[in-house]
Amino acid sequence: MTLSVLIVDDEILARSRLRTLLADCRDPDVRVAAEASNAVEAVEALRRQSFDVALLDIHMPGADGLTLAKTLQAGAEPPAVIFVTAYAEHAVDAFELEAVDYLTKPVRLERLQMALQKVERLLESKRGQVAETPGEVLIIQERGRTERVPLREVLYFKAELKYLTVRTAIKSYILDGSLSELEDKYGDEFMRIHRNALVARRAVRALEKNYDPEEGEGWAVRLTGIDETLSVSRRQLAAVREVMAGV
Numbered sequence: 001m002t003l004s005v006l007i008v009d010d011e012i013l014a015r016s017r018l019r020t021l022l023a024d025c026r027d028p029d030v031r032v033a034a035e036a037s038n039a040v041e042a043v044e045a046l047r048r049q050s051f052d053v054a055l056l057d058i059h060m061p062g063a064d065g066l067t068l069a070k071t072l073q074a075g076a077e078p079p080a081v082i083f084v085t086a087y088a089e090h091a092v093d094a095f096e097l098e099a100v101d102y103l104t105k106p107v108r109l110e111r112l113q114m115a116l117q118k119v120e121r122l123l124e125s126k127r128g129q130v131a132e133t134p135g136e137v138l139i140i141q142e143r144g145r146t147e148r149v150p151l152r153e154v155l156y157f158k159a160e161l162k163y164l165t166v167r168t169a170i171k172s173y174i175l176d177g178s179l180s181e182l183e184d185k186y187g188d189e190f191m192r193i194h195r196n197a198l199v200a201r202r203a204v205r206a207l208e209k210n211y212d213p214e215e216g217e218g219w220a221v222r223l224t225g226i227d228e229t230l231s232v233s234r235r236q237l238a239a240v241r242e243v244m245a246g247v
Contacts, residue, residue: 003116003123004033006079008042008056008068012165014105018055018084018218021109028113028120039063043071051079053100053119058085069097080119091146095139136186138166140173150175151189155203156230157182159196169225192241193221194233204245207232207244 005022009015015035016207033051036042038060045051054072058065065083072078081097086105095102101115102123153168159179165216166173179198183190190198203223210220212231219237220229232240 002029002031003052003119005030006042006045006051006054007032007035007086008037008039008054008060008065010037010060011057012037014057016083018107021107021112024109025113025116029117033174039065039068039071042068046072046075046079050077052123053082053116054079055082055084058083058087066093066097069099069162071172081120083113088144091141095137095146095148101197138173138175140166140175142174147173153188154190155225156199157190158195158198158230167226191236191239191243194231195237197230199223199230201243204240204243207240 007015007018009018012108015037019032021034033049039062042054042056054069056065056068060068063071065085067095067167069083071223072081081099082103083099084105084107085103088104091102101117103111103115110185118132134157137148137153138151140147140149149168155167156163156165157167157175157179158167164175164177164179164182166175179192179196183192183198186198189200189202191201193199199221200223203225204221205224206222207219210218210229210231212218212220215231218234219232219240221240222229223230
């Protein structure tokens with residue numbers, strides 16, 4: 001797959017820098033199909049042809065990149081959006097607009113390729129026989145970075161002192177909040193197995209005997225995609241067995 005790209009930035013040097021980086025991309029293959037220096041030119045370019053992805057600056061004369069992204073989303077075949085900006089404070093707003101990624105200048109080739117790979121996976125999903133259904137995402141801010149984590153990728157939430165651990169098959173994140181709030185909001189997809197843990201119902205693979213240094217002999221669940229087990233409280237054991245019986 002070769003991705004067709006629209007670059008939108010009011011600075012000539014910034015557009016040139018992106019062209020150079022895109023020319024060095026090998027995974028995935030990309031083609032700069034058009035450039036625009038403002039929102040008006042970008043909308044005009046969309047009238048002439050479609051693009052797989054738009055690289056949008058945020059601070060531009062006239063309508064800014066966030067406003068432009070909303071306009072693009074209203075189109076029949078909107079491109080995926082990657083924001084490329086010198087300002088990090090707009091990340092949350094950007095992800096609320098369902099941007100694929102948010103890159104800060106100066107952009108590194110590796111980060112740009114990672115963002116474009118996300119676009120490629122998104123397009124492959126849409127072009128498949130069964131398009132991926134858009135789902136809920138968690139907005140996680142950690143170490144100065146904002147990331148969108150699809151809820152369908154989360155295996156468990158676990159309370160750890162003053163924060164929550166959010167675990168996927170490949171990474172752990174830190175999230176502010178409470179298990180009770182998450183249970184109220186996502187109770188259909190996640191179940192409480194202990195006072196300190198919620199697990200994805202779909203991910204429960206096994207229920208097995210377990211020894212906990214604090215609680216002694218008991219039970220634990222094993223989840224698909226990770227090696228660790230999570231303790232099940234006696235109060236929640238019957239509910240877990242019901243889920244297992246339905247798997």
